[in-house]
């Protein structure tokens with residue numbers, strides 16, 4: 048797995064360069080290694096290089112891959128970056144440290160209930176549909192204020208950040224800038240934006256957390 052170590056190192060170097068160019072501390076930018084569709088041994092190889100933060104997009108897959116690893120690596124941090132069904136809210140609350148895809152009122156209600164029951168509260172980010180794409184999950188930018196109010200006041204949830212996945216064909220920059228503006232307006236410290244193809248642009252736009260899969264683990268089948 049020398050290949051994986053080299054790829055991770057390259058990603059770290061690019062993060063550092065982009066952060067310094069943007070005038071921010073490279074150590075303040077979190078690298079979430081997206082291990083969806085990759086194996087437990089791929090994750091172990093990344094752990095061996097010191098990588099501690101991983102992202103998965105499905106509850107079931109994450110549970111199978113990470114239950115043992117979690118016991119072995121107590122400081123491992125697991126992020127959910129894919130859509131969450133309300134009937135999986137309890138499992139997600141038990142398994143993940145950060146849920147980045149809070150995208151609708153029913154899910155906020157389900158998470159609030161699950162958090163109370165589990166006595167454990169993952170950090171929560173709201174997914175914003177920055178391009179207002181009809182088929183895409185996420186809260187429309189113009190509805191963010193009222194959704195935040197609902198999460199905080201009606202559900203008692205603590206919201207820590209925003210996440211977005213810009214439309215495939217668009218220049219991602221305006222989307223990243225818009226997300227940063229929204230996070231600033233509502234005093235949300237965490238900004239999850241940037242993937243393999245655009246994480247340096249995202250960092251230039253103020254990202255605090257990049258989600259990188261392919262550039263670390265190679266293509267997914």
Ligand SMILES: *Cc1c(COP(=O)(O)O)cnc(C)c1O
Pocket residue numbers: 081083104128129212242243244258259260261262
């Ligand atoms: C798969 C995925 C990523 C990682 O994508 P790469 O292009 O492989 O870096 C990041 N964020 C989300 C939400 C994803 O589903």
